[in-house]
Amino acid sequence: MTTAFGAIDLGSNSVRCLGVVHEGRRLKYLLSGRWVSRLSEGINDEAKNFSPKALKRTLQALSEAAKMLEESGILPRRTRFFATESLRSAEGVKDVIPVMEKTVGLPLQVVSGEEEARLSLEGALLGVTGADAVFDLGGGSLELACEGFARSFRLGAVRMASIYGDDASSILKHARTILRDLHGRPGKLIGVGGTSSSVAMMMREIPWRDYHPARVHLCEIRKSKLAHLCRNLAAMDLSARQRVTGLEPSRADIVVPGICVIEVLLDCLGLDAYIHGETDILWAVCSSAAAEEGLETDVAVF
Structure with a gap:
């Protein structure tokens, strides 16, 4: 017997959704979607209100994510809707949450930084055996978790770009x-x-x-190659960066800040490399939804 579950993640940079099928004790990839909405565009320590344009983009993205899951046959009662740093640090959140819930047709849970880190670890462990720790770098924050430790830092790629632009030295510092x-x-x-x-x-x-x-899961990222990539990207203007193979054009203005944060994290942990994983908080949330129906999950597969 198979049962489908879904999740919608309202992030600082994008709205994402994931659909999976629970079969045996496995979660199998069904579909995913991502819409760059930049809800947190321009938000920093001084400016904390969503812009009308960002909110409009986000509501449209949420509508499309909900439609994608519904059209795939995933029941609303088996779909979870959550937000992370995008709603944790902004002002006026209580006014926009009801609008978002109406758009999606589901209650919205705002996840704390520590809970986001813990869920990121749970998701990573579904797809990678022997993982000791996980970091999740999003648009608004960086989460780091291992056994007995879960922290969130306001070092997201969109946040860093809003404050420092492409000034790599300032971001690194x-x-x-x-x-x-x-x-x-x-x-x-x-x-x-x-x-x-x-x-x-x-x-x-x-x-x-x-x-x-499946094409990028378990890709090893070495710090030396990461630094080389960052230098090359930083030397390009935005239009050239948008043409780099593998980089979605809408991420061209935030990729350098994001890579800088990862570089520093590796330095602070004394590591020369890390493993990229594709099972993240969305997978953990789907696994949790399955567990609520008595369906345990051991592993995620693509």
């Missing part, structure tokens, strides 16, 4: 200040999130329109 107290050296670090996925796509030279999670 800021990230080092925030992450300097990290210690410990995990044996196997898993990286998830849009920046990490883009890096894997670029390193494997996969056109962004040909994305499929």
Whole structure:
């Protein structure tokens, strides 16, 4: 017997959805979608309100995500709708949540930073055996989790771009200040999130329109190659960056800030490489929904 589950993630940079099928004790990939909405565009420590344009883009993206899951046959009662840093740090959230819930037709859960980190670890463990720790770099925040540790840092790619633009030296300095107290050296670090996925796509030279999670899952990202990629991208103007194989054009203005944060994280943890994973918080949320119906999950497959 198979049962389908879905999840919608309202992030700072994009709206994402995932559909999976529970079969045996496995979650099998069914479909996914992503819409760049930039809900947190322009938001920083001083400006904390959503712009009308960003909110309009986001509501449209949410509508399309809900439609995709519904048309795939996933029942609303088996779909979860959640938000992360995009709604944690902004002002006026209580006014927009009812509008978002009406658009999707589901209640919206705002996940805390620590819970987001924990769920990211759960998702990573579904797809990678022997993982010791996971980082999830999104648009608004960076989450880091391992056994007994879960933290969220306001170092997301959109946030860094809003504050520093492409000023890599300033981003590196800021990230080092925030992450300097990290210690410990995990044996196997898993990286998830849009920046990490883009890096894997670029390193494997996969056109962004040909994305499929199986094509980049378990890609090893070495720090030396990451630094080389960052320097090359930073030297390009925006139009040239938008033509790089593997990089979705809409991410061209935030990819350098995102890579800078990953570089600093690896330095602080004393690591020379990490493994990119495609099973993230969306997979963990779907697994949790399945567990509510008594369906346990051991592994995720594509």
